[in-house]
Amino acid sequence: MSDWSLPERFEVGDGTVRWNAFGDGPPLVLLHGTPFSSYIWRDVVPVLARDHRVYVWDMLGFGQSTRAALDVSLRRQTTIFVALLEHWGVSGLGLWRTTSAARSHCGRHSCTTSPSSRSPSLMPPR
Structure with missing residues (x-):
């Protein structure tokens, strides 16, 4: 998994x-x-991190987070997300919708990704 690492830990029970x-x-x-x-x-993170404090996390049951958790429902993920925002001291975020076309974002912001990339990009809300 290349050098992508999430070293910080947030215990959720x-x-x-x-x-x-x-x-x-x-x-x-x-x-x-x-x-x-x-x-x-x-x-996408390196480009966005030029002008922002960018937070990323793996939802419980996915990626580098505990995979054998009993409850990985969206309701539970939402509760965890709210707790993480508080932990990070982040409030007042606007909402953006995501797409699976990273090249749309990267094309506007000069990040590198392969043409077949399925990484998401940020799109402003409609």
Whole structure:
């Protein structure tokens, strides 16, 4: 899995959520969908971290977080996400929708990704 690492730990009772933060500036939190992990953001994070404090995490049951957790429902992930935001001291985030076309974002911001990449990008809300 290349050099993508989430060294930080957040204990959630029946498991450990792994996370990391990159860069400085206004906070930006990236979420992955299921059944993916934060690894999908690996090409986008360096570009966004030029101007932001970028937080990434692996949801419980995915990626580098505990995979054998009893409850990995979206309801549980939401509860964990809210707790992580508090832990990070992040509030007042705007919402952005994600797409699976990283090249759309990277094309506008000069990051490198292969043409067949399935990494997501950020798109402004409609």
